Amino acid sequence: MHTFSYVKAGSIKEAGDLLAANSDAKLLAGGMTLIPTLKARLAQPSHLIDIGGLPELSGIDAKDGKLTIGAATRHVEVSRSAVVKKAIPALAYLASQIGDPQVRNRGTIGGSLANNDPAADYPSAALSLNATIVTNKREIAADDYFQGLFSTALDAGEMIVKIVFPVPAKAAYEKFPHPASGYAMAGAFVSQSGKDVRVAITGAGPGVFRWKDAEAALGKKLAAASVEGLSVDAADLNEDMHGTKEYRANLAKVMTKRAVAKLAAPAAAAKSKGK
Amino acid sequence: MAKVELKINGKQHSFDVEDRTLLVNLIRDHAQLTGTHVGCDTSQCGACTIHMNGMAVKSCTVLAGQANGADITTIEGMAKDGKLHPVQQAFTECHALQCGFCTPGMIMAVSGFLKDNPKPTDDEIYHGLEGNLCRCTGYINIVKAVKQAAKAMSK
Known part of the structure; x- marks a missing residue:
């Protein structure tokens, strides 16, 4: 790995400010894709801004026909959540099939959607369910969000805060x-x-x-x-x-x-x- | 440099490491606990599996800084008072290894998923072991050991 500075963000705002101030910084949540990418020297960020432990980015909530999942919520939490199983069981099932148990214990839904790997599981759920990707700056409809191979509508300095899924029949x-x-x-x-x-x-x-x-x-x-x-x-x-x-x-x-x-x-x- | 304070197998440690240090290197090189292995270094093989705050994770794909403040258990922390952990005991009795390189990671992964699923079916065992590779055994005795451990732990 190339060298970088590791910074633990204390809030969404602080993470946003750090991103804005350092154009070569990258956000780190679970790290399940980013860390292997760094090891392969396919990326050389100046800073890694760790948002994995931010409580305001984590959590699952269902009300008024919508299921909201915080960006740093881990796959294991989605796969086991009684709230997800009740609202959208297919989403809990999808999460249970990602990678392997160790990966599900670390990887996050926001990381998966921000990375937009063409073979990742979550993008299919977000697009089919017509989810709204809520960032620190705006709301993006899934139809506008995914833009092909590892590309999304996210601007530099923008981070996913939560994902809102309309509950289907x-x-x-x-x-x-x-x-x-x-x-x-x-x-x-x-x-x-x-x-x-x-x-x-x-x-x-x-x-x-x-x-x-x-x-x-x-x-x-x-x-x-x-x-x-x-x-x-x-x-x-x-x-x-x-x-x-x-x-x-x-x-x-x-x-x-x-x-x-x-x-x-x-x-x-x-x-x-x-x- | 980053200051990383964490508990490993019940003992508090403090290390000054480079920001890019991986947790597995902190465990092996700084804490001198070499039971945790580096197999592939690309998060495929699971030989580096440890427990971080009670959950099985691949320590080659966690930065030491991310583990700051965490409670870590490695293979060295599994036996208690000279008595093997039931998963270790079952691996021994079922001869669930040949060369043994993958075994520490296997044991950490198995003890991790048995906590959540104490009575796994065969399919659930295969699913639970998806993150761990063994190139010697063909997994037959490993699956046998998981079942024996599950039985022993439910008593």
């Missing part, structure tokens, strides 16, 4: 994890609120995206068969040693169908899926 998440890393080769988060169905695909492309053809078809009839005749356009998808574009396009469709099946009958889908 139903939601489900299914991913095909890479067998070694656990990252989604493709993952689909499907949610339904009234007549509105939103399908967000992660892992398959350079960034999370909505599969709008599937949304239209599922809006008419919420059944796995509704997407049978559709296909995800493979042209812009990721291709690497683990899979071709076409393979990922097919996986995205299969994960969507599984998520829809789970959404229609959660218990039966879990049983038929087996190990």
Whole structure:
């Protein structure tokens, strides 16, 4: 690792001021992506501003049809929270499938969304559920927030404070994890609120995206068969040693169908899926 | 330089370290507790797993500064009064290791998840061990040891 100055921020304001004063500073919460990035010398920040322990950034709250999660809330907390399980069980399930237990004990929802790894899990939930990303400066709708490979609408000096999820009528998440890393080769988060169905695909492309053809078809009839005749356009998808574009396009469709099946009958889908 | 004060295995320590020092290096090089291993150094293998405020974490991916004020338990702190921790005992009895390099991390990870899930199913054990790699055993005896430890600890 290159050298840097480590600073523990005492408040959101102090962290914002430190960020504004040091253009090469970076925020550190769980560090599950940032620290490996520093070890690989892929980043050289002047300062690391630690916001991981700020109580004002942590916490889970549900009221008036909205689930609010503080940016520094750890995956393990989301996965076990009775409040999340009651409001949006698919979100608790998603959190329980991130990385491994040690990573879930440190990694945070805000870190995941700020980093916007194309194969991360949380972006699919935020986009499908039409979440609002609340920063120290403004509120950003998920549709405007995600801007492709590791890119977001966050400005320099801006930090995520909390994420507000509208509670849907139903939601489900299914991913095909890479067998070694656990990252989604493709993952689909499907949610339904009234007549509105939103399908967000992660892992398959350079960034999370909505599969709008599937949304239209599922809006008419919420059944796995509704997407049978559709296909995800493979042209812009990721291709690497683990899979071709076409393979990922097919996986995205299969994960969507599984998520829809789970959404229609959660218990039966879990049983038929087996190990 | 950063001043880091933390408790390791019940004993209070104070170290002056470089800001970029990793917790695993503080534990191994400064506190001289070399039971915590560095396997991959890329947070894949879990050999460096320790407990930080009661939770299993990979100490190669935590800065020493982030652990300031924390209560740390390493493999050296698991046995009490000359008696092995039930997870250590089960690993010994089930022969859940060959070369033993991954074992400290395995034991810290297992004792971590058994606290939250004292009666895990086979699938839950696989899920709980996802952050730890063993290149010798094929995991069969490790899973056996987890079940035996769970049984012993529930008594």
